[in-house]
Amino acid sequence: xxxxxxxxxxxxxxxxxxxxxxxxxxxxxxxxxxxxxxxxxxxxxxxxxxxxxxxxxxxxxxxxxxxxxxxxxxxxxxxxxxxxxxxxxxxxxxxxxxxxxxxxxxxxxxxxxxxxxxxxxxxxxxxxxxxxxxxxxxxxxxxxxxxxxxxxxxxxxxxxxxxxxxxxxxxxxxxxxxxxxxxxxxxxxxxxxxxxxxxxxxxxxxxxxxxxxxxxxxxxxxxxxxxxxxxxxxxxxxxxxxxxxxxxxxxxxxxxxxxxxxxxxxxxxxxxxxxxxxxxxxxxxxxxxxxxxxxxxxxxxxxxxxxxxxxxxx
Numbered sequence: 248x249x250x251x252x253x254x255x256x257x258x259x260x261x262x263x264x265x266x267x268x269x270x271x272x273x274x275x276x277x278x279x280x281x282x283x284x285x286x287x288x289x290x291x292x293x294x295x296x297x298x299x300x301x302x303x304x305x306x307x308x309x310x311x312x313x314x315x316x317x318x319x320x321x322x323x324x325x326x327x328x329x330x331x332x333x334x335x336x337x338x339x340x341x342x343x344x345x346x347x348x349x350x351x352x353x354x355x356x357x358x359x360x361x362x363x364x365x366x367x368x369x370x371x372x373x374x375x376x377x378x379x380x381x382x383x384x385x386x387x388x389x390x391x392x393x394x395x396x397x398x399x400x401x402x403x404x405x406x407x408x409x410x411x412x413x414x415x416x417x418x419x420x421x422x423x424x425x426x427x428x429x430x431x432x433x434x435x436x437x438x439x440x441x442x443x444x445x446x447x448x449x450x451x452x453x454x455x456x457x458x459x460x461x462x463x464x465x466x467x468x469x470x471x472x473x474x475x476x477x478x479x480x481x482x483x484x485x486x487x488x489x490x491x492x493x494x495x496x497x498x499x500x501x502x503x504x505x506x507x508x509x510x511x512x513x514x515x516x517x518x519x520x521x522x523x524x525x526x527x528x529x530x531x532x533x534x535x536x537x538x539x540x541x542x543x544x545x546x547x548x549x550x551x552x553x554x555x556x557x558x559x560x561x
Contacts, residue, residue, distance in 0.1 A: 254532065262535065262538070311385075328359045397426070447506060489515055496550075
């Protein structure tokens, strides 16, 4: 069944022009090379927010690369956001998000650190989440030097980055070392069991299909998705105890493959006493924000920035 007639007309042309991932282990290197070339050609907005590359020592002995964005002229200790990019756990880099992040940092007056976590399948779970935890520790441990307020640090991510953000909030709560004030989960890829459950008939046609989801999870887990012993730090929806997590925004599209898992997680957070704001954008499949000029994309971006303002008391 096609859902083309359900898609917001303002986003449909961009979606139809954008191919689905359809990655394989054989095609993955070429896909990454193509994405690197595209990212290198992306113009960063002319703003007083110069991206700075940083390298953070990890407990495992390697360096975690990240991009720091801190607007010029900020005084005192400002809020900070740890950003985690998307890409099905197998592709992507911070550079793909720098233009939007630079504008967010400038508009909100915050510092943003976007982490270049290790990718699967070369580095399956727990490599990526541990890199994100290392980056969170960098913000806390160097708060004075970075000019940030450690009591106002949020995590946010989109797609696989949203899944990592949700898992990081669980890991930070359970380890008890670093606090988070807020989590923003943008269409998070957070439940491997979506690969084995009956499919919602109106989700998953555009951008990110069920086959892509299965491939991404199998790479991350180094196993077939849907098994009995998957860690919540790999797939946050596996968590059974959600109490004590930070206030949350979950945003997703009504046609997104992740719709059901995102709504279920929001409802369980609410039942656990977590303050939750849930946005479901009608007519929107996964990745609809590539239609940046569409009214719904502009509204979603404004909603996310407004939520960050509230969550970080800006």
